[in-house]
Amino acid sequence: MHELSLAEALHKTVETWQQENGGKIVSVTVEIGRLGGVDPDSLKYAFSMVAPYPVKTVLLPLRFLCGGCGKEVETERLPEKCPYCGAVDQLRRLNGRELAIREIEVEDV
Ligand SMILES: [Zn+2]
Numbered sequence: 001m002h003e004l005s006l007a008e009a010l011h012k013t014v015e016t017w018q019q020e021n022g023g024k025i026v027s028v029t030v031e032i033g034r035l036g037g038v039d040p041d042s043l044k045y046a047f048s049m050v051a052p053y054p055v056k057t058v059l060l061p062l063r064f065l066c067g068g069c070g071k072e073v074e075t076e077r078l079p080e081k082c083p084y085c086g087a088v089d090q091l092r093r094l095n096g097r098e099l100a101i102r103e104i105e106v107e108d109v
Contacts, residue, residue, distance in 0.1 A: 007046035023106035035096030
């Protein structure tokens, strides 16, 4: 389960942040790309083993740039063609493998 090592790495980042900024961590939000092979539930479970705070996950939409019309397309799954101009095989993927901390919610102590 590679989510465990990912959770450990992200938790280290959170701990470092906390040492610099103080406060009690209430929750952490992690954003996940849809093509990175990270399962949100497995990641939450992994966090429950390494970190004392709950983790929320946000699945990011996929973004593509169309080579036909130059528009940016946001979608939840791989599109077959551009929804604006209908071009096939013109969509260049811009993201999909993110794994990053979006927000750390803290409470003053
Ligand atoms: Zn297009």
